[in-house]
Amino acid sequence: MADLLYFTGTMDCGKSTLALQMDHNHKTRGRLGKIFTSNDRAGESTLSSRLGLEAAAIEVRPDFDFWQYVVDELTHGGRIDYVVCDEAQFYQREQVEQLARLVDELQIDVFCFGILTDFRAMLFPGSARLVELADRTELLQVEALCWCGERATHNARTVAGEMVTEGEQLVLGDMEDPENVVETAYEVLCRRHHRRKLTAARARATLSPEVLPFGGAG
Numbered sequence: 001m002a003d004l005l006y007f008t009g010t011m012d013c014g015k016s017t018l019a020l021q022m023d024h025n026h027k028t029r030g031r032l033g034k035i036f037t038s039n040d041r042a043g044e045s046t047l048s049s050r051l052g053l054e055a056a057a058i059e060v061r062p063d064f065d066f067w068q069y070v071v072d073e074l075t076h077g078g079r080i081d082y083v084v085c086d087e088a089q090f091y092q093r094e095q096v097e098q099l100a101r102l103v104d105e106l107q108i109d110v111f112c113f114g115i116l117t118d119f120r121a122m123l124f125p126g127s128a129r130l131v132e133l134a135d136r137t138e139l140l141q142v143e144a145l146c147w148c149g150e151r152a153t154h155n156a157r158t159v160a161g162e163m164v165t166e167g168e169q170l171v172l173g174d175m176e177d178p179e180n181v182v183e184t185a186y187e188v189l190c191r192r193h194h195r196r197k198l199t200a201a202r203a204r205a206t207l208s209p210e211v212l213p214f215g216g217a218g
Ligand SMILES: Nc1ncnc2c1ncn2[C@@H]1O[C@H](COP(=O)(O)OP(=O)(O)O)[C@@H](O)[C@H]1O
Pocket: 010, 011, 012, 013, 014, 015, 016, 017, 018, 048, 049, 050, 051, 142, 144
């Protein structure tokens, strides 16, 4: 039986790395797969992990039709045993439904990877549909940590160093890096600190070093 699986977690918890590992493990056992992604930070048609691995991928634009693509491939003599779908939060709800149809009607395994919620702590439409349809939703085991040491459960967006809760849902970006300050960045936080808009930089600026974990380092 094929499965529709959704591997999820915050930004920077290892989803893309796992996507590439899953592809590798299935490929080395002789299975044939396709890799898809959408709006990867490394550029179009690329699946990239912060551990340095990259693979060529098919870019999923809003009008892309998974069902049509796979049926075309099979009709022209191709074989597809599984598909790996990264940045699945950006997929349209209809595209997730097409993926479920590949599982049920063509017995193709579908492995999806993405973040559940946006910088406002609201579900992405693609992720919501995946949670509704997946055979299993799995939270990644590698915990990204909030600056306080708790498990990070939420994604925060910062603009010029300040956490924001208004703006477009889709804004590409990477984790905040104190060595390389950019206009828009992201930081993962526990829910308590996301609610209070207390980022690492604000905690350093407003709390005394004695109450900060790890001696306020980082
Ligand atoms: N220099 C490093 N050494 C070890 N692990 C690293 C390093 N840089 C990044 N990582 C790991 O890579 C993870 C991010 O992987 P990635 O697949 O890009 O995440 P995601 O797709 O979830 O955003 C980090 O949580 C960390 O565990």
